[in-house]
Amino acid sequence: MEAALAILHAQDVVAVPTETVYGLAGDATSGQAVARIFEAKGRPSFNPLIAHVSTLEMAETLAVFDPLARTLAEAFWPGPLTLVLPSRPNTSVHPLATAGLETVALRMPRGFAALLAGAFGRPLAAPSANRSGRITATTAEAVAEELGDRIGLVVDGGATPVGVESTILKVENGRIHLLRPGGLAVDEIEAMAGTDVLRPDKAAAAAVQAPGMLASHYAPDAALRLGATDVRIGEALLAFGPWRAANVSQALAYRNLSETGDLREAAANLFSFLKVLDRSGAKTIAVEPVPRSGLGEAINDRLARAAAPR
Ligand code: TXA
Ligand code: MG
Numbered sequence: 001m002e003a004a005l006a007i008l009h010a011q012d013v014v015a016v017p018t019e020t021v022y023g024l025a026g027d028a029t030s031g032q033a034v035a036r037i038f039e040a041k042g043r044p045s046f047n048p049l050i051a052h053v054s055t056l057e058m059a060e061t062l063a064v065f066d067p068l069a070r071t072l073a074e075a076f077w078p079g080p081l082t083l084v085l086p087s088r089p090n091t092s093v094h095p096l097a098t099a100g101l102e103t104v105a106l107r108m109p110r111g112f113a114a115l116l117a118g119a120f121g122r123p124l125a126a127p128s129a130n131r132s133g134r135i136t137a138t139t140a141e142a143v144a145e146e147l148g149d150r151i152g153l154v155v156d157g158g159a160t161p162v163g164v165e166s167t168i169l170k171v172e173n174g175r176i177h178l179l180r181p182g183g184l185a186v187d188e189i190e191a192m193a194g195t196d197v198l199r200p201d202k203a204a205a206a207a208v209q210a211p212g213m214l215a216s217h218y219a220p221d222a223a224l225r226l227g228a229t230d231v232r233i234g235e236a237l238l239a240f241g242p243w244r245a246a247n248v249s250q251a252l253a254y255r256n257l258s259e260t261g262d263l264r265e266a267a268a269n270l271f272s273f274l275k276v277l278d279r280s281g282a283k284t285i286a287v288e289p290v291p292r293s294g295l296g297e298a299i300n301d302r303l304a305r306a307a308a309p310r
Contacts, residue, residue, distance in 0.1 A: 080183030
C-alpha cells in the first residue's frame with residue numbers, strides 16, 4: 001500500500017487487482033499520470049478511462065447522479081458495474097482521462113484498488129492492465145508478462161474472482177443503455193431497476209459508443225473458431241460444460257471453462273485459459289458454444305472480439 005501510494009504521488013502508474021480484472025492505476029486528476037497510463041498501455045488517447053472511486057460521496061463530486069443512477073450505484077457498488085454519467089463542471093478528473101467527453105465513466109471496485117483509492121483520497125484512472133488490444137490480465141503474472149518492462153510495481157492479489165471487465169451502463173433521461181456487457185449480468189440489473197436495459201442497435205454500435213468496443217480486441221496470437229462442434233488438426237480446444245466436441249483427442253491443448261457449465265466459473269477462467277491455449281502454439285483455438293444467458297453475454301462478447309479479423 002505504501003509503495004503504491006508513493007507511486008501515485010509521484011504521478012506514475014501501478015498495477016492493482018480489482019474484483020474483475022487487474023487495472024493499471026494512476027491519479028485521475030493528473031494529466032501526467034493519465035498520460036503515463038496511455039503510454040504504458042500503448043493505448044490511443046481518444047479512448048477514455050474509468051475513474052475508480054472509494055465512496056459514493058467521492059463519485060458525486062465528479063458526476064451528476066439522477067435518481068436511477070443513484071439507485072444502481074447503491075444496489076451494485078462496490079462491484080463489477082461502471083456508470084457513464086454527465087461530468088460535473090468542476091470535476092477533478094483530468095480531461096485527458098475522459099478524452100474530452102462531457103461524460104465520465106465511474107466505478108467503485110472491490111479489492112485492493114478500492115482501498116488504494118480510499119487511502120489516496122482521489123479517483124484512480126485505471127484501464128485493464130494489458131497492452132492495448134491484447135488479452136486482459138486476470139493474474140499478477142499475466143500483468144508482469146504484458147507490462148513488466150514498462151511499470152515499476154504490480155500488486156499481487158491473486159487471480160481476480162470475476163474474470164471479465166465490469167458491465168458499463170450509460171444512464172440518460174431515465175433510461176439505461178448497455179455500452180459493454182460484463183461481470184454484472186443484465187438480467188440482475190433489470191430485476192433490480194424494474195426497467196429494461198437497452199442494448200445498442202447495430203448502427204449505434206458501429207459508431208463505437210465505448211471506444212474499447214473496437215471490433216478486434218482481446219486478441220490472442222492464434223485465430224479463434226467459435227461455435228466449434230469438432231476439433232480439427234492443429235487446433236487447441238476451449239471447451240464449456242460436460243459435453244465434448246468430436247475428435248477432442250487430437251486437440252493440441254485443452255481447457256474447459258467450466259465442467260459443470262457454470263457461467264461464473266467460465267467468466268473467471270476465460271482470459272487465463274485463452275492465454276494458456278495461445279501458448280500451446282496452436283494456429284487456431286476452437287471454442288465450443290457458450291450459452292448467452294447471464295454472464296454468457298459478456299463471455300460471448302469477449303470471444304467474438306478475440307475472433308474478429310485484425
Ligand atoms: O472491470 C473493469 O472495468 C476494468 C477494471 C480495471 O476496472 N477496467 C476496464 O477499463 O475494463 P478499460 O479502460 O479497459 O475499459 C473501459 C471502457 C472503454 O471501452 C472505454 O471506451 C469506456 O470504458 N469508456 C470510458 N469512459 C467512457 C465514457 N465517458 N463514455 C463511454 N465509454 C467510456
Ligand atoms: Mg481493456
